[in-house]
Amino acid sequence: xxxxxxxxxxxxxxxxSFMFGIQLLRSPKxxxxxxxxxxxGMLLVLGITAALINGTxxxxxxxxxxxxxxxxxxxxxxxVRMTAMPQMVALFNGMGxxxxxxxxxxxxxxxxxxxxxSPDITWAIMLSCxxxxxxxxxxxIAFAKLxxxxxGRPLTYPLQKAVNAVLLAAIVAIGVYLTxxxxxxxxxxxxxxxxLHFAVSLLFPIFLGLCVxxxxxxxxxxxxxxxxxxxxxxxSFTGLAAAMTGFVLSNDVLIVxxxxxxxxxxxxxxxxxxxxxxxLFNVLFGAFGSKVEATGGAAxxxxxxxxxxxxxxxxxxxxxxLVIFVPGxxxxxxxxxxxVKELADELERRGVSVEYAIHPVAGRMPGHMNVLLAxxxxxxxxxxxxxxxNPDFPRADVAVVIGANDVVNPAARNQANSPIYGMxxxxxxEAKTVVVLKRSMATGFAGVDNPLFYKPNAxxxxxDARSSISELLAEVKRQ
Amino acid sequence: MSRGETxxxxxxxxxxxxxxxxxxxxxxxxxxxxxxxxxxxxxxxIVLVGALTVAATAHDTLGYLIAVAAVLLGTLNVVGGWVVTxxxxxxxxxxRSGDGRxxxxxxxxxxxxxDH
Numbered sequence: 001x002x003x004x005x006x007x008x009x010x011x012x013x014x015x016x017s018f019m020f021g022i023q024l025l026r027s028p029k030x031x032x033x034x035x036x037x038x039x040x041g042m043l044l045v046l047g048i049t050a051a052l053i054n055g056t057x058x059x060x061x062x063x064x065x066x067x068x069x070x071x072x073x074x075x076x077x078x079x080v081r082m083t084a085m086p087q088m089v090a091l092f093n094g095m096g097x098x099x100x101x102x103x104x105x106x107x108x109x110x111x112x113x114x115x116x117x118s119p120d121i122t123w124a125i126m127l128s129c130x131x132x133x134x135x136x137x138x139x140x141i142a143f144a145k146l147x148x149x150x151x152g153r154p155l156t157y158p159l160q161k162a163v164n165a166v167l168l169a170a171i172v173a174i175g176v177y178l179t180x181x182x183x184x185x186x187x188x189x190x191x192x193x194x195x196l197h198f199a200v201s202l203l204f205p206i207f208l209g210l211c212v213x214x215x216x217x218x219x220x221x222x223x224x225x226x227x228x229x230x231x232x233x234x235x236s237f238t239g240l241a242a243a244m245t246g247f248v249l250s251n252d253v254l255i256v257x258x259x260x261x262x263x264x265x266x267x268x269x270x271x272x273x274x275x276x277x278x279x280l281f282n283v284l285f286g287a288f289g290s291k292v293e294a295t296g297g298a299a300x301x302x303x304x305x306x307x308x309x310x311x312x313x314x315x316x317x318x319x320x321x322l323v324i325f326v327p328g329x330x331x332x333x334x335x336x337x338x339x340v341k342e343l344a345d346e347l348e349r350r351g352v353s354v355e356y357a358i359h360p361v362a363g364r365m366p367g368h369m370n371v372l373l374a375x376x377x378x379x380x381x382x383x384x385x386x387x388x389x390n391p392d393f394p395r396a397d398v399a400v401v402i403g404a405n406d407v408v409n410p411a412a413r414n415q416a417n418s419p420i421y422g423m424x425x426x427x428x429x430e431a432k433t434v435v436v437l438k439r440s441m442a443t444g445f446a447g448v449d450n451p452l453f454y455k456p457n458a459x460x461x462x463x464d465a466r467s468s469i470s471e472l473l474a475e476v477k478r479q
Numbered sequence: 480m481s482r483g484e485t486x487x488x489x490x491x492x493x494x495x496x497x498x499x500x501x502x503x504x505x506x507x508x509x510x511x512x513x514x515x516x517x518x519x520x521x522x523x524x525i526v527l528v529g530a531l532t533v534a535a536t537a538h539d540t541l542g543y544l545i546a547v548a549a550v551l552l553g554t555l556n557v558v559g560g561w562v563v564t565x566x567x568x569x570x571x572x573x574x575r576s577g578d579g580r581x582x583x584x585x586x587x588x589x590x591x592x593x594d595h
Contacts, residue, residue: 002480015496018522022503025518026511032568035518039561042525046557049528053535058546062534065547069554077562082570086513088563093520096556102549103529106542120482232516238523243496245529247489254529255489256496261523263500268507268516275509360509370510375570385509 003052003252010048011253017041018257022264028380045253082372083332086364087146090231093238094139100241101132105208107248112200117182121248126175128244130211135237137215142231145224146364152224160221161285167214174207225406226283228365229272233280236265275360278423305441308459310468313398313435314475317343320397322353324389326428327369328362330403330438334465337376340402343473344378350476356382357389357399357426359407390427399431403438403465409450420448434458437465514567521560527553 003011017037024034056062073092080088104125111117111125144150182200222230239261246254273280317323325340344354356378362369370383384392393399401408404426411418412425428434429452436458452458461468480488507515530553534546 014525019499019503021522022515022518025515026503026507028508028511031511031514031518032565035514035521035561035564035568038518038522042521042557042561045525045528046531049531053531056535058535058537058543061537061543061547062531062550065550066554069551070558073555073558074562077559077566080563082566085517085563085567088559089513089517089520092524092556092559092563095552095559096520096523096526099526099530099549099552099556102545102552103526103533106533106537106545106549109542109545110536118482120486228513232512235516235520235523238526239519242523242526242529243493245526247486247493249529249532250485250489251529251532252489252492254525255493257522257525259493259496260500260503261519263497264504264519265500265516267501267504268512268519271504271507272512275512358510365513365516367510367513371513371567371570383510 007048007052008252010044011256014041014045014048014253015256015260017044018260022260081335082375083335083364084147085371086228086231086368087143090139090142090146090227090234093231093235094136094143097132097135097139097234097238097241099132100238100245101129101136101208101211103245104128104132104248105204108204112182112197119179119182122179122182124244124247126179126207128241128248129208130171130175130214131237131244132241133208133211134215134218135234135241137212138219138234138237139231141216141219142227142234145219146227152227154223155220160217164214164217167210167217171207171210171214174203174210178203178207222284226278228361229269229278229280229283231365232265232269232272236262236269239263239265272361305453305460306456306458308435308461310461310471310475313459313461314472314479316398316433316435317347317352317400317472318350318476318479320347320352322355322392322396323347324355324357324392324396324399324428324431326357326359326362326399326401326404326408326426327373328359328402328404328407329364329368330405330465332363332368332372332403334403336402336466336469337372337378339466339469339473341373341376341378343469343476344382346473346476354382355384355389355392355396357386357393357428358383359386359404359426362404362407386424386426393427393430396431397433399428399434401428401434401436401438402469405438405450406448408452409448410455411448411451415451418448428452429455429457432457435461437461437463437468439464514564517560517564517567521557521564524553524557524560527557529553 018041021034021038021041024030024037077088108125111121145152178200219230239258243255243258243262246252246258269280273283325344327340331337331340347354356373358369373383406420408426408428409420410425410429412420412423415421434452434457436453438460440462453460530549534550537543537546
């Protein structure tokens with residue numbers, strides 16, 4: 001069916017609003033507007049679609065489903081804690097991927113049933129099913145890992161890569177077979193030729209099942225620390241799957257929007273893995289963090305940790321001239337950002353300079369710490385990115401590490417055998433004193449031992465980050 | 480338009496959109512990586528358009544089931560994706576100057592502070 005002129009113009013406006021929206025999302029000042037601009041485009045295209053399918057008798061089916069989806073989506077996105085945002089992105093991304101795969105499946109069914117299937121559409125159906133299912137299953141696994149419904153550690157087994165390769169080869173083979181055999185009636189008589197029809201209707205569900213299995217197996221061996229990169233990658237997958245459904249349905253606005261997300265998501269994925277000094281290949285196939293043993297760190301050399309008390313740390317802080325806070329996932333979990341801000345205010349009142357050192361991948365996602373600290377009204381100029389803050393550590397009196405681990409691990413600098421070797425880190429160990437707020441001696445998300453804790457200038461303050469910080473605040477006030 | 484022409488035109492706009500996508504995301508501050516990912520996550524919720532198109536022509540039990548699932552998942556992607564992004568970006572608006580918003584509980588008892 002050929003879309004009308006008005007429809008095409010509407011699609012154009014939607015495409016422009018998406019591009020403009022992404023453009024605005026690139027700056028903190030305009031980002032929220034950008035999201036709204038994109039929303040206007042979405043409402044427009046949904047309105048156009050509703051008008052196009054106006055004649056359908058399936059409205060009693062569609063409207064309640066949309067209502068239910070809207071309520072569930074809005075409620076769950078509204079009520080989830082900020083720390084759980086990464087897995088929510090993964091979850092909603094998976095929904096989109098699943099939707100794309102189902103759309104392609106539905107179109108394949110009707111094309112085969114009506115005998116109108118043709119290779120120049122079926123290739124897109126197969127790709128949409130493949131990419132959409134991988135994104136769906138992979139995102140659910142990513143969600144489960146971050147939500148700690150399953151172990152965040154990489155799950156590996158023998159011949160993992162070989163199994164995945166065989167699986168992918170089988171998927172490609174079935175996909176190609178289905179594409180070439182589902183010719184239009186006139187040339188292949190699929191519709192009338194019962195054995196072939198049977199093969200198609202039996203093979204296609206197998207194809208879908210294998211695609212879902214690939215998505216699961218693809219993400220299972222990847223460690224929790226790499227999940228942001230994986231979610232970003234799966235996000236661009238869903239974009240591609242949406243573009244493929246555009247080819248299936250001959251819908252240009254789907255093609256444009258999907259390609260836009262697919263491409264920008266790919267670049268974003270690369271930026272994220274670059275921030276961790278890892279190649280995407282290494283993230284995908286390195287089973288990063290599967291090594292649990294201490295890799296020749298200070299622990300192995302019989303180093304000791306130095307536990308400290310709130311009183312000692314409070315004195316250090318109160319009489320320092322420069323204090324650098326280094327937040328990590330622990331701060332997010334303890335929801336200590338407001339307390340940290342209060343402590344920083346108290347220190348500033350006493351004439352202490354305060355900075356926040358933000359590692360690009362601190363927390364579970366790039367920008368995680370910025371979001372939390374902005375929520376606590378920490379002024380932007382105090383948030384310093386890694387390259388800007390690293391020269392400040394040698395003149396800092398105290399570096400306070402709040403639930404960060406891997407991003408301050410000096411093993412990344414000097415232990416070539418460490419799994420995180422080469423990752424740029426915050427050089428907190430160069431500060432006169434490092435105070436590490438930590439719940440226990442457990443390793444970080446990457447499962448790597450941290451020699452920082454055994455350094456002579458490192459003091460460990462064990463306990464919940466939030467209560468430690470508020471005790472520190474009370475004690476500093478008393479000084 | 481023949482099928483071939485439709486496909487070629489699709490490939491044409493696909494490649495242009497890919498190019499625009501590449502250009503849009505270069506040199507983005509790290510702190511915006513997550514919101515940007517979330518924002519593009521919302522945008523691919525446009526699969527809902529495809530889901531509605533398919534749902535409109537469903538006519539048998541399995542078809543209805545697939546349509547319901549596709550529309551539900553698509554709606555969740557659109558609505559959830561947008562709200563999550565908006566919530567993340569809401570965090571960026573909190574600045575010192577003219578910040579009329581009450582601080583969350585932890586800072587409620589804080590005396591008014593002098594700006595440095």
